[in-house]
Each structure stands twice: as C-alpha cells, then as structure tokens.
Amino acid sequence: MGVCDAIRRITRVGKSTAMSAPHLPKVAGINPMVPVSAHTPAGSRSEAPTAPGTLVQDRLAGWVSDLTTLHELTERLARTSTLDDALHELLDAGATLVGARRGLVVFEPSDRRGPVSTVGLGLAHAELGHIETVPRSVTSCGRILEGLPGAEGAQTTPDLLGDTSLDPRRREVAARLGYAASYALPLTAQSTGRLGAAVWLYDEPTEPREQRRHLVGLYAGYAGEHLARLLELERARADTATLTEELLPSRLPRVTGVQLAARHRTTPRGGGNWYDALDLPEGALGLAVGSVNGSGPSALAAMGRLRAGLRAYAVMEGEDPVAVLSDLELLLRLTEPARSATALFAYCEPAHRKILLAGAGHNPPLVIGDRRTEFVETSLSAPLGMLACWEAPSVEITLAPGETVLFYTDGLLRRTGDSTDRAFARLHSAAAGVPKALRDDAGSIADHVLRTVLADSSDPGERTQELSVLAARFD
Known part of the structure; x- marks a missing residue:
C-alpha cells in the first residue's frame, strides 16, 4: 500500500x-x-x-x-x-x-x-x-x-x-x-x-x-x-508428518533377547530419513536405517519405495546383507535414476548376539556398553545410485550381554561449520556419557544421546534436522 x-x-x-x-x-x-x-x-x-x-x-x-x-x-x-x-x-x-x-x-x-x-x-x-x-x-x-x-x-x-x-x-x-x-x-x-x-x-x-x-x-x-x-x-x-508416520513402521517387533527403540524427527517439508525392524525366518531380526537425498513429497515417496523393497529383499536373502543392498541399489536405479541414497542393513541372530551388516555410504553404527563405546569398523562404500554396480564387504560383530547397537542417519551429525571428525567425537561423547541407570533401556539410551547431541547446537534449525535413530539392546 x-x-x-x-x-x-x-x-x-x-x-x-x-x-x-x-x-x-x-x-x-x-x-x-x-x-x-x-x-x-x-x-x-x-x-x-x-x-x-x-x-x-x-x-x-x-x-x-x-x-x-x-x-x-x-x-x-x-x-x-x-x-x-x-x-x-x-x-x-x-x-x-x-x-x-x-x-x-x-x-x-x-x-x-x-x-x-x-x-x-x-x-x-x-x-x-x-x-x-x-x-x-x-x-x-x-x-x-x-x-x-x-x-x-x-x-x-x-x-x-x-x-x-x-x-x-x-x-x-x-x-x-x-x-x-x-x-x-x-x-x-x-x-x-x-x-x-x-x-x-x-x-x-x-x-x-x-x-x-x-x-x-x-x-x-x-x-x-x-x-x-x-x-x-x-x-x-x-499432512507431511502424517504421511511420514504412515511410511515408517507403526510398531517394532518383539523379539526374545532384543529390546528395540526408535526415534524419528522430520522437517516441515518432510524428507527421506527412515528406519526399519522386521522379523526374519529362523528367529533372526533385520535392522535397517537409510536416507534418500532431497526433501518434500518426492523424497518421501522414494523413501517409501526403498523401505518396502528392502523388506522384501531382507525376507528372501537377509542372511546376506550385501545381496540385500545390491538389490536395493538396482531398485533405486530403475525407479529413481536421478536420486541417490545411503542405507545400512544388519542381519541379527539374537540367540548368539551376532550381527552381520553392510552399509552403502552410511555412517557406522555405535556399540554402547559398560566396558566399551566404539564405532563399528566398516569399509568405505559409495551410496546407492552413485556407481554402475554397487558392492561392499560385510562386517560381523559379536556383542556382550547388555550392550546396545545404535543406528542413526546423517541428521544426528550435521552441524554448520563442523568437521566430520568433530561430529563423530561429539556423538561418541554423548553415547559414552549415558548414565549407568539408563543403560538397561534402549529408549532411554536413544533419548539421552539425542538430547545431549542436539543440546550442543545453538542454531534452532539444526536442532530440528530430520533424523532417524534405531537402538537395539541385546540381553
């Protein structure tokens, strides 16, 4: 006027x-x-x-x-x-x-x-x-x-x-x-x-x-x-929050010997971060986290397709995480040729506390226990959709009773101006500082890590980064 x-x-x-x-x-x-x-x-x-x-x-x-x-x-x-x-x-x-x-x-x-x-x-x-x-x-x-x-x-x-x-x-x-x-x-x-x-x-x-x-x-x-x-x-x-909620698991499976907890935060536009946990044949358990690049409805749709595809591949060949991610890479290339994604899939045997996992450009999981807090050593690999043919070796780890494995997406690490080393050090410090009284509950561990890591940011926008966290505590 x-x-x-x-x-x-x-x-x-x-x-x-x-x-x-x-x-x-x-x-x-x-x-x-x-x-x-x-x-x-x-x-x-x-x-x-x-x-x-x-x-x-x-x-x-x-x-x-x-x-x-x-x-x-x-x-x-x-x-x-x-x-x-x-x-x-x-x-x-x-x-x-x-x-x-x-x-x-x-x-x-x-x-x-x-x-x-x-x-x-x-x-x-x-x-x-x-x-x-x-x-x-x-x-x-x-x-x-x-x-x-x-x-x-x-x-x-x-x-x-x-x-x-x-x-x-x-x-x-x-x-x-x-x-x-x-x-x-x-x-x-x-x-x-x-x-x-x-x-x-x-x-x-x-x-x-x-x-x-x-x-x-x-x-x-x-x-x-x-x-x-x-x-x-x-x-x-x-609407975005409702759609995201519908695309993620409505509940986590109950598996003897494992306690699961998941936390997810989304942005107003919605994005491609996701997690999953599913029962597999012979008492096994499949755990996965991933992230599709981009935001908005198209990223949500791509995330839904990848998660659904991974569940199908996990049921058919979950004992071989490399094969699961190879099939997922092919699915991404056929359905989203201009998009890339990171993913990590773990095949767990709760009775023996053994985990066989493979990652495609994804962050290494973190083991949290009374005697150790350390990142799992995984080989470097490209994200899905970046190479003509994706493949990377799998890694096997054995957990001690009471230890928790924390899977997470990039949103937990991102800070403006921060180096990668500093981001991982901050996450490690938060996990190592989980009070002993909270270590018997997977949800309490996830909440403490989230609260501690996000409290370090002075930027409100960074505290609302989209992220997914999946914690699995083995008895």
Whole structure:
C-alpha cells in the first residue's frame, strides 16, 4: 500500500469539509510502544486560532505517524513464522491501535479443517474459560465465528454493564472479569474466507474513535492474508508428518533377547530419513536405517519405495546383507535414476548376539556398553545410485550381554561449520556419557544421546534436522 493511497483512504474517514473548519482537533500519531488511550472524548477543549497552513501540516504529520506505525506493526507481523506467534502479535498490535489493554483471538477456519486455537492478551487461562461459558450467539466474537447475520464487519459494544438489552450471562462474566466494553473484528482472507475473530476489551465504557477503527481494520486485512499463508504451511506440515508416520513402521517387533527403540524427527517439508525392524525366518531380526537425498513429497515417496523393497529383499536373502543392498541399489536405479541414497542393513541372530551388516555410504553404527563405546569398523562404500554396480564387504560383530547397537542417519551429525571428525567425537561423547541407570533401556539410551547431541547446537534449525535413530539392546 503506497503512502499516498493510504492517505487518501484515511482522508475518507473524516468529513470532507474538515480541512476548512476553523478549529480542527489534531489527529495525533500512534506510538507503537505506548498505546494511545481511546477513552478521552474529542473536542472537549477550545484551541487558539491556528493558521490554515499549520493545520494542514499537523494533519499530514498525524497521517504520516499513523502510516509509520501501521508499517512497523505489519512488518513485525510479517516476521512471524507460526500461527501461534502471529496470533499473539495480532493481539498486541490491535490493542495498540484501538487503545485496549486486554483481548483474545479465536482462530477457527470456517472450513472446519482446523487447527483451532484461542489466544489471550492479559487474560489467564481460567478467565478465557469463563468467557467461553457465554453462549456464542450473544457475544460479538461468537456471532462472527458462527457467521450470523449482521456480524460481517466490526462489532462494537460500548457499555457491557449498562446495556440491559444484552444477555445476562454476558454481562455477568464481564462484571466478574472487570471489563466494560468490547470491540471485535472478523479475520478473513480472500483465499480461505473466515479464519476467526479478534476482540479487544476495555476497562471502562468506551469505543475506539473512527480513526482508530480505520487503522485496525487495515491491519486486520493484512493480518488475515498472513494468517492464511501460515495456515496453508501448518496444514502442509501436518499432512507431511502424517504421511511420514504412515511410511515408517507403526510398531517394532518383539523379539526374545532384543529390546528395540526408535526415534524419528522430520522437517516441515518432510524428507527421506527412515528406519526399519522386521522379523526374519529362523528367529533372526533385520535392522535397517537409510536416507534418500532431497526433501518434500518426492523424497518421501522414494523413501517409501526403498523401505518396502528392502523388506522384501531382507525376507528372501537377509542372511546376506550385501545381496540385500545390491538389490536395493538396482531398485533405486530403475525407479529413481536421478536420486541417490545411503542405507545400512544388519542381519541379527539374537540367540548368539551376532550381527552381520553392510552399509552403502552410511555412517557406522555405535556399540554402547559398560566396558566399551566404539564405532563399528566398516569399509568405505559409495551410496546407492552413485556407481554402475554397487558392492561392499560385510562386517560381523559379536556383542556382550547388555550392550546396545545404535543406528542413526546423517541428521544426528550435521552441524554448520563442523568437521566430520568433530561430529563423530561429539556423538561418541554423548553415547559414552549415558548414565549407568539408563543403560538397561534402549529408549532411554536413544533419548539421552539425542538430547545431549542436539543440546550442543545453538542454531534452532539444526536442532530440528530430520533424523532417524534405531537402538537395539541385546540381553
């Protein structure tokens, strides 16, 4: 919105003859840090005659101040990246513009697909609960949310306690919580329609002046479009999380002599990290972790195909991990010729605590026990899809009773500016520092390692890296 356009819109708020009036009330600018009270009636004092040029300058100065404040508030809103942060910012900015101290916003998209949220300003959780006991059809906010006739625009209630035509329950709650007036606005967007409603509460009977109503209306229009964009992102994240959850194991198998635990974290866009554990013939157990390069729905689809393919190959020839990964490499080349992936597959014999494993460009597993914490020595190998024909030797290890093998993806190691050696040293230190009291539980070991490694990062983006961890403790 250009400054000139905004000035023309603000000009239409007042009477067209206001500029020629002999004694105009000055329209003051709004300080975004100190809310301007809307309680003082206008025109209560006479002013000394002022030159027409001074009146024009004062009026323009007020408009520029209002536009500057509006710009600053919308810039602050634009910097929010989650619905919750945006709703809190909306409430704060609206309170500044209309001169209120308290308020609430109910986010409830009209398509009923969610998410639904209620955020308060200066109201405790219990106070919000009291307000929700008032029937929706008799409150300004509720009428907007229900789409009732006459509730398409702003809803002003200047005297909640003195207006006997209002619902008794509404007046009772207002008296109990100590507010005497309200001003409500619908939150809408062109692409989604009604998203919710915001209401600001005053301690005394009053209503915002017309200039304030105009400014908060402009702000609410921008806020609605911003909330619509965040809603789309939020729903995309939820859909991605649901799809990822469906593509990963719904439960881990119960195998005598082995305790399993898995942890998985995904990014908002979704990615190709995965883990798996499956029963194999003759009491054996197959364990796998892997990562498909890329992110988004295509990476999720590729991950699902690889995991399904590996399960089939593991059942047919799981006792030979090299053959399993060779078949998986062929599958990747045929279905995703432009994509690469890393994978590790382990064939376990729980009765003998023996593991035969092979890896394709993947990180070596980590053995954690009372007497040792060390990485398994595996040979270097290329990721799947990188060579015309993949092959690498397998490695056999034997565990002592009570030892745990930790399989993990690259997300556990990645740090901006960190060397590979430092990343592995940090992981080794976290595993070696698992308290003895936690070493009897695979889930506790995985949680401790995750918590310790991720706590070292000062970058929130790195703490939300996609990763998979699979822990197997052998009795």
